[in-house]
Amino acid sequence: MLENGKVLKYNSLQKWTCVGDINRMISQFTRGGGTLCLQNSSVWTSFYNSVTGYDPCAHLYFRKTGVEIIVSDEK
Numbered sequence: 001m002l003e004n005g006k007v008l009k010y011n012s013l014q015k016w017t018c019v020g021d022i023n024r025m026i027s028q029f030t031r032g033g034g035t036l037c038l039q040n041s042s043v044w045t046s047f048y049n050s051v052t053g054y055d056p057c058a059h060l061y062f063r064k065t066g067v068e069i070i071v072s073d074e075k
Contacts, residue, residue, distance in 0.1 A: 015044040 020035025 015041040017044045
C-alpha cells in the first residue's frame with residue numbers, strides 16, 4: 001500500500017519517471033519538498049505497469065497546465 005503515492009506523467013513517449021513528495025494542496029504550495037526525475041525506459045515501464053488506477057485531479061490549476069497526476073493508494 002502506498003501512502004500519498006504520486007506519479008507525474010507529461011508524455012509517455014519520453015519515458016520520464018518522477019518520484020517525489022511535493023504536495024498539490026493549495027495550502028501546502030509553500031512547503032518544501034523534492035522530486036527526482038530520470039529518463040529510463042525500464043524504470044518507467046516498471047512504474048507504469050504497477051499503476052492499477054487513478055483519480056484525476058479536480059483542481060483547476062492542474063487541468064489548465066495539462067499536468068496529469070496519478071494517485072495510487074492501493075496495491
